[in-house]
Amino acid sequence: MSENNTITCEKFLPHPPAAVWQALTDPGLHARWWAAGDVKPVVGHRFTLDMGNFGHQPCEVTEVEAERLLAYRFAEGTLDTTITWTLHPEGTGTRLVLTHAGFDLDSPLGRQAYEGMGRGWPHVLDNLAATLAGSA
Template identity: 60%
Template sequence: MTETIHVDQFLAQPPAKVWRMLTEPDRLARWWAAGDIRPEVGHRFTLDMGGWGRQPCTVTEVDDERLLSYTFGEGGVDWTITWRLVAEGTGTRLFLEHGGFDLDDPGHQKSFTNMSRGWAGSVLPRLARELEEVAAS
């Protein structure tokens, strides 16, 4: 049985600005991870996850300013990260799904717990702060 992390975050910027933070390498590196991402189905890239190494990714789905999905990980890990952007007032509701955790595997169980906390408590709030800084400059 696989499990998926679900997190959503309201961001006080329109979808076009959020999209740029998700799909432009220099912006993505400022709040999450360095990598040569490009919103093009089939594009292969890596994300530098620091102590966890460079993770190979492949873009699987793109709907400009609405949806970006890619595989994530190596060594038998079959994870998918999906970002869905929905306009909400003058801002954006960003939905994250990080799927493919095999909860029968103790390593996956630990990753699921840690990443659930990390996405909600650290990574998406960093994105919100980065968007605020960019808007203020």
């Protein structure tokens, strides 16, 4: 985790970029490792992620490069952050880099979310890895 208003995590996944991309962009798979929502790799697509106790978070896709990059605004109207998933082919697998940026560290909500998500993202990436291992 970084010391600014950005969280960065990375994980090597022993799966090709196409499989990782599918887990990031297929709503059924996405719900298995993180949150239910109608995510689609289409710039301008609006969707909501069901974050359980943290409520329904509105999102909007801002950047797409198939099997390389997916970025979306997250929690519009409350956190107003951006989540970017970057896929780097590495051997027969993929190095996945998650960047969650734009936390307002001067607000209690922003600070709390930054600290909580900083601890939580590694577990989410572990869930993604387990989901990919189970669907391989």
